Amino acid sequence: QKEVEQNSGPLSVPEGAIASLNCTYSDRGSQSFFWYRQYSGKSPELIMSIYSNGDKEDGRFTAQLNKASQYVSLLIRDSQPSDSATYLCAVNYEAGNTPLVFGKGTRLSVIA
Amino acid sequence: DAGVIQSPRHEVTEMGQEVTLRCKPISGHDYLFWYRQTMMRGLELLIYFNNNVPIDDSGMPEDRFSAKMPNASFSTLKIQPSEPRDSAVYFCASRSGYMGNTIYFGEGSWLTVV
Numbered sequence: 309q310k311e312v313e314q315n316s317g318p319l320s321v322p323e324g325a326i327a328s329l330n331c332t333y334s335d336r337g338s339q340s341f342f343w344y345r346q347y348s349g350k351s352p353e354l355i356m357s358i359y360s361n362g363d364k365e366d367g368r369f370t371a372q373l374n375k376a377s378q379y380v381s382l383l384i385r386d387s388q389p390s391d392s393a394t395y396l397c398a399v400n401y402e403a404g405n406t407p408l409v410f411g412k413g414t415r416l417s418v419i420a
Numbered sequence: 421d422a423g424v425i426q427s428p429r430h431e432v433t434e435m436g437q438e439v440t441l442r443c444k445p446i447s448g449h450d451y452l453f454w455y456r457q458t459m460m461r462g463l464e465l466l467i468y469f470n471n472n473v474p475i476d477d478s479g480m481p482e483d484r485f486s487a488k489m490p491n492a493s494f495s496t497l498k499i500q501p502s503e504p505r506d507s508a509v510y511f512c513a514s515r516s517g518y519m520g521n522t523i524y525f526g527e528g529s530w531l532t533v534v
Contacts, residue, residue, distance in 0.1 A: 354522055408523060
């Protein structure tokens with residue numbers, strides 16, 4: 309059973325702080341990793357993808373991947389109230405065009 | 421460019437009725453996915469198609485669920501008969517097989533079965 313685990317939260321951080329969201333996955337052979345953001349009542353939208361060990365930065369967002377530990381994280385710097393949403397971690401378990409497996413998401417609340 | 425288009429956006433139906441959800445993928449995308457989202461189970465893959473052919477339907481919960489993709493620009497997910505436990509948000513998503521594994525979601529169909 310291929311699983312993606314996330315803490316459901318809520319994770320509350322003050323405005324301007326760094327929010328750290330974590331995700332673990334069950335299969336060492338996993339190939340690619342994604343973070344989606346989902347506002348209440350809306351559909352998931354892609355924030356970042358990461359394929360190699362290490363960090364990948366895009367604006368205020370940094371994705372971190374550690375394949376040895378089967379761990380992927382998302383850091384949000386200078387958190388804003390508009391970042392309040394549920395963040396979904398998704399994993400592509402096999403090479404090639406296979407579906408993404410999603411975690412249940414972590415709800416983030418940024419307090420002004 | 422238009423995104424994934426789903427209809428209806430909201431549907432309330434009585435138990436036992438047939439429900440048909442529709443999806444138009446992004447033009448040029450050759451993969452189409454149907455996901456269901458609930459609070460308890462999160463986002464679950466129901467079925468996916470490649471070039472209009474169903475590849476994996478192991479996530480379809482019961483024989484009451486069926487999906488078709490008659491052409492590259494249209495897919496349906498049908499529930500017959502519907503039950504209250506089918507109440508969920510049903511998302512259609514699509515992807516180009518030539519442009520990585522990122523999938524793009526439609527706005528979802530919010531189904532309530534009473």
